[in-house]
Amino acid sequence: MLVAGAWLGSLLPDADRAGSRIYRARRLERRAWPLRIVGRLARLPLRALILLGHRGLTHSLLATAAVTAAAFALASTVVPALAHEVAAGILIGYLAHVAADACTPGGVPLLAPLSKRRRHLLPRPARIPTGSLRELAVAAALTGGTVAVTLLLAG
Template sequence: MRATTHQIAGVGLAVVAAAALEASTADAAVLVAGAWLGSLLPDADRAGSRIYRTRRFERRAWPLRILGWFARLPLRALILLGHRGLTHSLLAVAAGAAAAFALASLLVPSVASAAAAGVGIGYLAHVAADACTPSGVPLLAPLSRHRHHLLPRSARIPTGSLRELAVAAVLTAGAVAATLLLTG
């Protein structure tokens, strides 16, 4: 799946989770931001992925550009693993959530749980979406290289296809509807 579809899935699930849990505004914002980041992290194993691109606010202020470069530096080693390998496993989901909890505990302890939950939601949404593609994902890596799929062969969604666009539209509509129902 494309990065935009992963972001829609991860952020949509986080918005619904925040509304269902009646999270505070701060926790909801951290949960959604964590899910956005988590939805991009599994593709850190690909050199050209969206996680490595600088954002507009980084380009406007050189200290933020330098900070972003240093923040992405540890991820660069993941490129050596190959795409849709270890970074698309349940172990990686747990490691991503644990790393978010540890980092947030150092910076802002009051939102550490929300940050970890958000990264976990976004990361898992990404892995689940890729498990719906013809390639599948190695859920149990590094214990097993077997690729798992969530859909039967005939229903799998090729990356960049019209079916993926339809799924993204349905996910967007569902997230908006669920949020309106849960908050209204």
């Protein structure tokens, strides 16, 4: 549940962009029409976030806290025994996404709506443009490192 929550949490900050991966039906949804309907209904409330503009409020600490609290509340009603794991996963994924976007030249408005100032985790020369070869290399290195640590801890 922690991994599933982290995966979902990593997609949620980009719900403010119409073409975002959060709005795409997954393979299971495409194969089973009842799941397709459920998926579309579940995504419907997120559509309003498109009005906020990309990398705005959804990339802030306030949004991170609100989404985590909402995930915990929802999970508490659906699967109470796993609510903490789901909420922790959402928090980890959401924070990872915001932190990654804070490493780009555009940064993130971390303290929105109190401040529109964009924050960065890296100095200007080290910032990684989205969609660049550097981004792919960093993502591959981080993925490889995560897999290696997971295998070491599991073994």
